Amino acid sequence: MEFEYIKTIKISDLIEKQGTVHKFENGSEVALFIVNGELFAFDNKCPHMGMPLCEGMILENKFLMCRYHQWKFDLKTGVSTFAPNIYLKKYETRIESGDIYVKMVKY
Numbered sequence: 001m002e003f004e005y006i007k008t009i010k011i012s013d014l015i016e017k018q019g020t021v022h023k024f025e026n027g028s029e030v031a032l033f034i035v036n037g038e039l040f041a042f043d044n045k046c047p048h049m050g051m052p053l054c055e056g057m058i059l060e061n062k063f064l065m066c067r068y069h070q071w072k073f074d075l076k077t078g079v080s081t082f083a084p085n086i087y088l089k090k091y092e093t094r095i096e097s098g099d100i101y102v103k104m105v106k107y
C-alpha cells in the first residue's frame with residue numbers, strides 16, 4: 001500500500017478545541033483539532049453511526065466526544081473509552097510552511 005501526504009488547511013485556520021473538516025478529492029473527510037498546541041487528525045466518520053466527528057467536543061483536553069450519542073475517544077490513541085476494539089481512524093500529520101499535510105493511502 002502506498003501512502004502520501006496530502007495538503008489540507010492552514011494550521012492558523014484551526015481554533016483551539018474546535019473541530020474543522022477538510023474534504024479530499026476522493027470524497028473522504030478528515031476532522032482536524034488542535035488541543036493545547038497539539039494537532040489531531042481523524043477520519044470524520046464516527047465509528048458508531050458515521051456522524052461527523054468535526055462537530056464533537058473536546059473534554060479535559062484528553063477526549064473527543066461525538067456530539068450525536070456522546071461516545072468518547074482518547075485523543076492520543078483514538079480508542080473508545082468503553083471498548084478497546086472501537087477506535088477512530090487516526091491520521092499522521094506534518095506541517096510545512098504553515099500548511100497541514102495528512103498521511104493517506106494514495107488514491
Ligand code: FES
Nearest residue numbers: 046048049066069
Ligand atoms: S454517531 Fe457518534 S456517537 Fe453515535
